[in-house]
Amino acid sequence: MKKLLLLAALALAGPRTFAQLPALHAQPDKQDDTIVLTLPDEGRAAWQRAAGVLAARGYTFRYSDADLLTLSTDYIILERMGPIGVFVRVEGHQLLVRCRYLNSADDSISKAQAVRMGGLLGTSREWPELVAIARELGGTAAYYNSGAY
Incomplete structure (x- = not known):
């Protein structure tokens, strides 16, 4: 019974x-x-704006859905860093942009880690790529920690 009540509460609060x-x-x-x-x-x-910017930067698309307004790129190797992939979701006038990286091209996608601003010795190697994508997309930038690993 407790499980049923918990599931009902989560279903109502979830969206x-x-x-x-x-x-x-x-x-x-x-x-x-x-x-x-x-x-x-x-x-x-x-969504089209994001797809155009990412394609111009050399990314290919792994997943793209015009109805859900989401897209993700294949992992590509950029200069001075391991493979990196980009994820975009549109919510109204807001575009959420996030990257994940692999330590090496041999790693499986399940080992991908979120690109964060800070690294061990300052700014992470991958963060400037996320900032460059955002700069090309334009608009006003704000930041948050999604809690993703």
Whole structure:
């Protein structure tokens, strides 16, 4: 009975809980792994904008859904870093951009880790790529830590 009540409570609270973003901040923190861009475009136009920027930067698409307004790229090897993949989701006028990286090309995707601003000795090697993508997309940037590993 307790399990049934718990499932019912989660089902009712779930959509509202997961639809809200955590508090955003204007400057990135060491643990931040997501850039949220507020754009003049929304919906499909913002999704197409993201796809165009990523394609121009040399990324190929692993998954793309115009109805769900999400896309993810294949992992590519960029200069001075291991394989990196980009994930984008559109929510209204907001574009959520996040990257994951592999330590080597031999690693499986299940070993991918979130790109965070801070590394052991300052800014991580991969963070500048996420910032460059955001800069090309334009809009006003805010940051948060999704809690992803």
